[in-house]
Each structure stands twice: as structure tokens, then as C-alpha cells.
Amino acid sequence: MKDVTQLDPVALRTLATSVRLGTFEAAARELHVTPSAVSQRIKALEARVGRVLLHRVKPLEPTEAGHVLVRLAAQTELLEREAVSELVEDEPDSTSYTSIPLAVNSDVLYGWLVDALVAVQDQHRVVFEVIRDDQSRTAARLRRGEVMAAITSEPKPVPGCRVVRLGRLRYTAVTTPEFHDRHFADGVNATSLAAARMVAFDRADTLQHDFVRRVTRKHLAPPTTYIPSVREFDSAVRRGMGWGMLMAHEAEADLAAGRLVELVPGRRNDVALFWQHWRLGSAAMADLTDAVVRAAQEWLSA
The missing domain is CATH 3.40.190.290 (D-Maltodextrin-Binding Protein; domain 2)
Structure with missing residues (x-):
């Protein structure tokens, strides 16, 4: 069984963004990278977990394993953003x-x-x-x-x-x-x-x-x-x-x-x-x- 600890948070975010927006192109625009970079990040994540994570259709559809990691990505982002919000709570102009x-x-x-x-x-x-x-x-x-x-x-x-x-x-x-x-x-x-x-x-x-x-x-x-x-x-x-x-x-x-x-x-x-x-x-x-x-x-x- 593959060791799937220490998953790349950037790759997780890329996967979640791709699923939310439906295409690699749209995800690339939001993440300010190329569609090729988006595809490579997801391929690397798939290699890491040993599972196919996306059905390459339009719009993109996550597999069962993909759903699990999309959920993980959103959970991670929630906790990170909440922590940042606490750090900047005394800054009234912050948009975090x-x-x-x-x-x-x-x-x-x-x-x-x-x-x-x-x-x-x-x-x-x-x-x-x-x-x-x-x-x-x-x-x-x-x-x-x-x-x-x-x-x-x-x-x-x-x-x-x-x-x-x-x-x-x-x-x-x-x-x-x-x-x-x-x-x-x-x-x-x-x-x-x-x-x-x-x-x-x-x-x-x-x-x-x-x-x-x-x-x-x-x-x-x-x-x-x-x-x-x-x-x-x-x-x-x-x-x-x-x-x-x-x-x-x-x-x-x-x-x-x-x-x-x-x-x-x-x-x-x-x-x-x-x-x-x-x-x-x-x-x-x-x-x-x-x-x-x-x-x-x-x-x-x-």
C-alpha cells in the first residue's frame, strides 16, 4: 500500500479548484498558472495516492477517491483561513x-x-x-x-x-x-x-x-x-x-x-x-x- 501521508497542499488545492470550476483552463486562470501545470499537479497527486482522481470530461468529474481529496482540500483551506483570520482580526482593512x-x-x-x-x-x-x-x-x-x-x-x-x-x-x-x-x-x-x-x-x-x-x-x-x-x-x-x-x-x-x-x-x-x-x-x-x-x-x- 502506498504511503499517502504528507500530500502536497498545492496539488490538493489545484484538484479542488479544477473540480469547482470544471476545466483545467479555468483552474489555471484562477491559480495563475498554465493548464499544463494544473494537469501535471493532478497527475503527480494521482501518482502519489495510486488512484485516478478525475474523469477527464467537461465539466471535470471527481472519482470516489477524488471526492475524498476534494473534501480534504476544502477542510484544510477552511482551517488555514480560520487561522489567518485570527491572526489578522485586529486589522480592520484585512480581506481575509x-x-x-x-x-x-x-x-x-x-x-x-x-x-x-x-x-x-x-x-x-x-x-x-x-x-x-x-x-x-x-x-x-x-x-x-x-x-x-x-x-x-x-x-x-x-x-x-x-x-x-x-x-x-x-x-x-x-x-x-x-x-x-x-x-x-x-x-x-x-x-x-x-x-x-x-x-x-x-x-x-x-x-x-x-x-x-x-x-x-x-x-x-x-x-x-x-x-x-x-x-x-x-x-x-x-x-x-x-x-x-x-x-x-x-x-x-x-x-x-x-x-x-x-x-x-x-x-x-x-x-x-x-x-x-x-x-x-x-x-x-x-x-x-x-x-x-x-x-x-x-x-x-x-
């Missing part, structure tokens, strides 16, 4: 900030995540790159080393990560009284659900289809409008474009006032959410975890 990429779902981003991020920026010299994705897919980004932490529906820890349960997002299937009278006068069943217009966030959003399967025990394909914005999705349902799953606490007042009606009264769909983050001795990550957990406790069901 730690960048923390996160993957989260839209409802969390819309609801409470920014509160947690602001709290961390009050304590640390950090900036964030927030990547929006469905909660069923954010763990995959963490696994690939694209982000350092994620809010996910996956309870099983990604290798090298810790998991904290945050709580549940509770949804209810609603529509306007007029839409309900027009499409569900004979009941909410396989026939009516197959024909009635549905609103979904995007093609990764399975909430509505999950509800249909639970009610009918069938896989149906209703006519669907996709609205990839929390605010506009909410507006589309409230304006009668179709039925959709709204966060229960957001719909309560309109349900009580009769402006919305539930398709199946009392039927709620819960999505358990978990915070997964890299196992690092990072003060910023520890404080971010604490802030996320506190903010979630104020918004989510237990």
Missing part, C-alpha cells in the same frame, strides 16, 4: 475571510437560515455560499465535497460528518375554495387528483406526489405547474393555479378564515430535517452549528 459553502432547501432559506448566518458573522470573519437544493439531494453535495454543511432529510451521516436532528417541517395540501369546488366536489380520490392541476416547486420537489401516493396508493401524473420560488409558489396556490403543499403554520390563518381549504382535513406531511457538517476542529463551524440549531428550534416542530 473564511468562506463556508452550505446546501439547504428553499423553505429553510426563506424561513430562518439567514438569522443563523447573521449570528455567526457577528462572531467570526466568515462569508457564505448558500446553494439551494431539495433536502433529499443536499447530502449528496456534502458527500461530493461541494459544501461543508447541509440541511438534509437524510439521517445517516455522510462519511466524515456529524448529524444533528433539527426538527420537522410540517406541510398541508391546500387550495382555494373555488378550485376545490370545481375539481374536488365529488371527493379527493385518484380520479380527481389525476385531473386537477397541481403546483410544485421544481422537478426535485416530491411533496405533492408523495401526498397523492399516500391518499390514493397510486403513482399519478397530474398536470403540474412548476414555480421555483417560495413566495411565488405560495402566491400561485393562493390564487387558484392549482393545489399544493404549504407549510402548515403559513396556511393556518387562511384556513381558519376560509380563504384556503385542506384537500384532506387533518392530513399533514412531516419532513424531518437534519444538520450535517464536517467533523472539524473549527470554531466557526461549531458556532454555526449552534446558531442553526437555535434558529431551527424556534421554527420547526419537535
Whole structure:
């Protein structure tokens, strides 16, 4: 077995930059070297570990071994930048900030995540790159080393990560009284659900289809409008474009006032959410975890 200790940090950074930007040429521009130098660094790293690290396609795709080293490179950079930030914390003009990429779902981003991020920026010299994705897919980004932490529906820890349960997002299937009278006068069943217009966030959003399967025990394909914005999705349902799953606490007042009606009264769909983050001795990550957990406790069901 090869001795893979003391990996070249420059080569690790080159690998991570190449994966992030997708080509050797783009990585070379950012690193101020030639594409040939980028290629040679990665070849030397592959020789060092005895594994192919990249699929040479466009955009570049890391192999399983490549994912491991991309994650290592990002972890190393986080700790280095955090250390530098501590060294220059008394220099107000310094631009040395730690960048923390996160993957989260839209409802969390819309609801409470920014509160947690602001709290961390009050304590640390950090900036964030927030990547929006469905909660069923954010763990995959963490696994690939694209982000350092994620809010996910996956309870099983990604290798090298810790998991904290945050709580549940509770949804209810609603529509306007007029839409309900027009499409569900004979009941909410396989026939009516197959024909009635549905609103979904995007093609990764399975909430509505999950509800249909639970009610009918069938896989149906209703006519669907996709609205990839929390605010506009909410507006589309409230304006009668179709039925959709709204966060229960957001719909309560309109349900009580009769402006919305539930398709199946009392039927709620819960999505358990978990915070997964890299196992690092990072003060910023520890404080971010604490802030996320506190903010979630104020918004989510237990």
C-alpha cells in the first residue's frame, strides 16, 4: 500500500479548484498558472495516492477517491483561513475571510437560515455560499465535497460528518375554495387528483406526489405547474393555479378564515430535517452549528 501521508497542499488545492470550476483552463486562470501545470499537479497527486482522481470530461468529474481529496482540500483551506483570520482580526482593512459553502432547501432559506448566518458573522470573519437544493439531494453535495454543511432529510451521516436532528417541517395540501369546488366536489380520490392541476416547486420537489401516493396508493401524473420560488409558489396556490403543499403554520390563518381549504382535513406531511457538517476542529463551524440549531428550534416542530 502506498504511503499517502504528507500530500502536497498545492496539488490538493489545484484538484479542488479544477473540480469547482470544471476545466483545467479555468483552474489555471484562477491559480495563475498554465493548464499544463494544473494537469501535471493532478497527475503527480494521482501518482502519489495510486488512484485516478478525475474523469477527464467537461465539466471535470471527481472519482470516489477524488471526492475524498476534494473534501480534504476544502477542510484544510477552511482551517488555514480560520487561522489567518485570527491572526489578522485586529486589522480592520484585512480581506481575509473564511468562506463556508452550505446546501439547504428553499423553505429553510426563506424561513430562518439567514438569522443563523447573521449570528455567526457577528462572531467570526466568515462569508457564505448558500446553494439551494431539495433536502433529499443536499447530502449528496456534502458527500461530493461541494459544501461543508447541509440541511438534509437524510439521517445517516455522510462519511466524515456529524448529524444533528433539527426538527420537522410540517406541510398541508391546500387550495382555494373555488378550485376545490370545481375539481374536488365529488371527493379527493385518484380520479380527481389525476385531473386537477397541481403546483410544485421544481422537478426535485416530491411533496405533492408523495401526498397523492399516500391518499390514493397510486403513482399519478397530474398536470403540474412548476414555480421555483417560495413566495411565488405560495402566491400561485393562493390564487387558484392549482393545489399544493404549504407549510402548515403559513396556511393556518387562511384556513381558519376560509380563504384556503385542506384537500384532506387533518392530513399533514412531516419532513424531518437534519444538520450535517464536517467533523472539524473549527470554531466557526461549531458556532454555526449552534446558531442553526437555535434558529431551527424556534421554527420547526419537535
